[in-house]
Amino acid sequence: MLTRRPRGTNDILPDEAARWQAVEEIIRGVCRDFGYGEIRTPVFEHTELFQRTAGESTDVVRKEMYTFQDRGGRSVTLRPEGTAPVVRAYLENGLHAGPQPVKLYYLTTPMFRYERPQAGRYRQHHQFGAEVLGSLDPAVDAELISLPIELLRRLGIEDLGVRLNSIGCPNCRPGYVAALREHFRPRLDDLCADCRTRFELNPLRMLDCKNEGCRRHKEAAPRSVDYLCGECADHFQGLRTYLETLGVRYTVEPTLVRGFDYYTKTVFEVFYTDLGAQDAVCGGGRYDGLVEELGGKPTPGIGFGLGMERLLYVLADLGRLPQVERGITVFVATAGDDVKPEALRLVRDLRRAGIPADVDYGGRSLKSQLKFADRYPARYVVILGSDELARGSAPLRDLRTAEQRDVPLDRLVQELAELRARD
RNA sequence: GUGGCCGUAGCUCAGGUGGUUAGAGCGCCAGGUUGUGGCCCUGGAGGUCGGGGGUUCGAGUCCCCUCGGUCACCCCA
Numbered sequence: 001m002l003t004r005r006p007r008g009t010n011d012i013l014p015d016e017a018a019r020w021q022a023v024e025e026i027i028r029g030v031c032r033d034f035g036y037g038e039i040r041t042p043v044f045e046h047t048e049l050f051q052r053t054a055g056e057s058t059d060v061v062r063k064e065m066y067t068f069q070d071r072g073g074r075s076v077t078l079r080p081e082g083t084a085p086v087v088r089a090y091l092e093n094g095l096h097a098g099p100q101p102v103k104l105y106y107l108t109t110p111m112f113r114y115e116r117p118q119a120g121r122y123r124q125h126h127q128f129g130a131e132v133l134g135s136l137d138p139a140v141d142a143e144l145i146s147l148p149i150e151l152l153r154r155l156g157i158e159d160l161g162v163r164l165n166s167i168g169c170p171n172c173r174p175g176y177v178a179a180l181r182e183h184f185r186p187r188l189d190d191l192c193a194d195c196r197t198r199f200e201l202n203p204l205r206m207l208d209c210k211n212e213g214c215r216r217h218k219e220a221a222p223r224s225v226d227y228l229c230g231e232c233a234d235h236f237q238g239l240r241t242y243l244e245t246l247g248v249r250y251t252v253e254p255t256l257v258r259g260f261d262y263y264t265k266t267v268f269e270v271f272y273t274d275l276g277a278q279d280a281v282c283g284g285g286r287y288d289g290l291v292e293e294l295g296g297k298p299t300p301g302i303g304f305g306l307g308m309e310r311l312l313y314v315l316a317d318l319g320r321l322p323q324v325e326r327g328i329t330v331f332v333a334t335a336g337d338d339v340k341p342e343a344l345r346l347v348r349d350l351r352r353a354g355i356p357a358d359v360d361y362g363g364r365s366l367k368s369q370l371k372f373a374d375r376y377p378a379r380y381v382v383i384l385g386s387d388e389l390a391r392g393s394a395p396l397r398d399l400r401t402a403e404q405r406d407v408p409l410d411r412l413v414q415e416l417a418e419l420r421a422r423d
Numbered sequence: 424g425u426g427g428c429c430g431u432a433g434c435u436c437a438g439g440u441g442g443u444u445a446g447a448g449c450g451c452c453a454g455g456u457u458g459u460g461g462c463c464c465u466g467g468a469g470g471u472c473g474g475g476g477g478u479u480c481g482a483g484u485c486c487c488c489u490c491g492g493u494c495a496c497c498c499c500a
Contacts, residue, residue, distance in 0.1 A: 307500025
C-alpha cells in the first residue's frame with residue numbers, strides 16, 4: 001500500500017515526461033498562433049461552482065466529484081472539468097470588462113473524477129482546453145473547432161473524425177425534448193431501465209444509449225437540428241459554412257449530446273476509433289447561459305477539453321510520438337580519487353556553457369564508467385587522471401565513432417561547444 | 424456502482440492432477456591482465472509468489488474475502 005499509487009493515477013517517468021513536454025510545447029505554439037492566452041486556475045474550487053454549472057443531474061456531479069471539507073468547514077471540490085473555473089475567473093477578475101471576446105487556454109492543472117479506470121480514463125487526468133467568452137459569432141465556433149484540428153495536424157495526424165451537432169437553446173430545446181418524449185413514450189416498454197430513467201430526467205441522453213434494443217428506436221427519433229429556432233438554425237448553418245471555409249471535415253451526428261447541462265447550440269467531438277469505448281479525444285460545445293448562471297451579464301461562450309492521456313495514446317498508436325533525445329552530451333570519467341575536484345570543476349564549467357555534462361559518483365572502475373556513459377547515453381567522454389592533470393591535456397573520446405584524441409584541459413569546454421554546435 | 428479476464432524477481436513470463444532450498448530471458452551490479460564502452464563469457468544481488476483468512480501433515484498451486492490491474496457498462500477527456 002505504501003508503495004502503491006492511488007487507483008486511476010499515473011506516474012509519468014522521465015522518458016515519458018519528455019514526450020509530454022514536447023507535445024505541450026506544440027500546444028502552446030498553436031495557442032499563441034491562434035491568439036489564446038494561458039490561464040491557470042486552482043486545482044480546487046468551491047463545490048457549488050460545479051454543482052451549479054455542470055448540472056445536478058449529471059453523473060459528474062452526482063457521483064464522480066472529489067469533494068471534501070477543508071479545515072475551515074467549507075466544502076471544496078477537486079476540479080472535475082475546466083470550463084466552470086475559467087468562467088468563474090473571467091467574472092472574478094473582471095475580464096468581461098476588457099475587449100471581447102476573451103480567448104483563453106489551460107494546460108497544466110489536472111482534472112479529477114472518481115470513476116472506475118479503463119482505457120483512456122483515469123481518476124486524475126490532464127486536459128488541454130480552450131475557451132472563448134464574449135462572442136456569439138459562429139466564426140468563433142469554427143475557429144475553436146479548428147484549433148485542435150490544427151494541433152493534430154502539427155502532430156502529424158490528419159485523419160481524426162469530427163462529430164458535430166446543435167442541441168438548441170432554452171427557446172427551442174423544450175420543443176425538441178417534447179418531441180423526443182412523444183416519440184419514445186409509446187415504446188417505453190421496449191427500452192432499457194436506464195433509458196426509462198433518462199426519459200424522465202434528460203431525454204437527450206436516450207439518443208446515445210448503446211443498448212441494442214434501444215438503438216432501434218432512436219433511428220426514427222426526431223433530430224435536434226430539425227427543431228432549432230431561427231437563431232440557432234442560422235448559427236448552425238453559419239458554423240457549417242465557416243468550417244467548410246476553413247477546410248475542416250466533419251459529420252453531423254444527430255445523436256451527439258454532451259455530458260454537461262450547460263451546453264447550448266454547438267456541441268462537437270474529435271474522436272479516434274482505436275481508443276476503445278472512450279473514443280473522444282476532444283469534446284466541447286457552446287455554453288451561452290453559463291456566465292449568467294454565475295451571476296454575470298448574459299455572455300456567450302464556447303470551449304473544449306482535450307484529453308492529454310488520450311492524445312498521447314493516439315500518438316503512440318499511430319507511431320507519431322515526438323522523438324525526444326534524452327541523455328547528456330559529455331561524461332567525465334575519472335581514474336583515481338585525487339582528480340575528482342578537477343572533474344567536478346570541469347563538469348561545472350561545461351554546464352555553465354550550456355553543455356549537458358555528468359560525472360561518476362559511484363567510485364567505479366574506468367571500464368564501468370565507460371559502460372555507464374555508453375548507456376546514459378553520452379556522446380563524448382573525457383578521461384581525467386593524474387597523468388592528464390600533470391601534462392595538462394586529456395583524452396576526448398567520441399563514443400559514436402570511437403575516435404579519441406588529446407585536448408588541452410583549458411580548451412575542453414570550447415572544443416566540446418564547437419563539436420556540439422556541429423551536430 | 425455493476426460485470427468479464429488477470430495479479431510469480433525492475434520488465435516479459437515458466438512453474439501437469441497441491442510435496443524437498445520458486446526458475447528462465449532481459450535489465451541491474453561486478454569480474455574476464457596494467458587506465459577505455461557497445462559483442463561475448465563468468466559470477467552476484469534481487470521475490471512478503473498482490474494482501475488476509477481457510478482446507479491440508481504440507482499451497483505459488485484448492486476455497487472465501489479483500490486490494491490492485493485490465494476491458495466493458497454508466498458517463499466522460
